[in-house]
Amino acid sequence: MHEPMNPERIPGSCLCGRVQFSFSLPFVRFNYCHCESCRKTTGSAFAANILIPTAQFCWETEESLVSRFTDTVVNLGFRRWFCSHCGGSVPRLNRTDEYMVVPAGLLDSPISVRPERNIYWCERADWLVTVDAVPKYVEGLDSRTSDETL
Numbered sequence: 001m002h003e004p005m006n007p008e009r010i011p012g013s014c015l016c017g018r019v020q021f022s023f024s025l026p027f028v029r030f031n032y033c034h035c036e037s038c039r040k041t042t043g044s045a046f047a048a049n050i051l052i053p054t055a056q057f058c059w060e061t062e063e064s065l066v067s068r069f070t071d072t073v074v075n076l077g078f079r080r081w082f083c084s085h086c087g088g089s090v091p092r093l094n095r096t097d098e099y100m101v102v103p104a105g106l107l108d109s110p111i112s113v114r115p116e117r118n119i120y121w122c123e124r125a126d127w128l129v130t131v132d133a134v135p136k137y138v139e140g141l142d143s144r145t146s147d148e149t150l
């Protein structure tokens with residue numbers, strides 16, 4: 001794959017904005033992960049994770065703001081890194097220290113790449129349905145519905 005001389009940096013940040021980071025493409029993997037650990041760490045149906053080689057990632061703010069948790073009981077070695085101020089997820093090293101696992105919901109600019117696959121499908125939430133299976137509102141419940149499908 002051709003890599004540009006100055007690959008564009010993609011910015012991201014935590015919920016409160018104190019932790020900021022950036023990375024460059026190409027990614028190694030872009031997965032929806034349905035494993036129980038990812039459901040617990042996101043509080044949602046699944047995690048949308050972009051795996052980036054560590055050399056393509058950098059923190060833009062003081063790394064001391066990042067708190068680190070490593071699971072030693074349920075899913076040994078699973079890591080959750082989070083902002084010390086807001087508690088929101090931030091990128092973390094994967095358990096083999098090869099990649100940064102970037103939660104795609106943290107990105108602050110559009111990206112051209114899309115998820116490639118669902119993993120740990122056997123652990124998916126029993127209430128999971130496709131987004132197209134339920135009505136869409138443009139904003140909150142008081143807003144108009146949207147027939148947009150993409």
Ligand SMILES: [Zn+2]
Pocket residue numbers: 014015016017018019083084085086087088
């Ligand atoms: Zn924060």
Ligand SMILES: [Zn+2]
Pocket residue numbers: 033034035036037038039047120
């Ligand atoms: Zn997972």
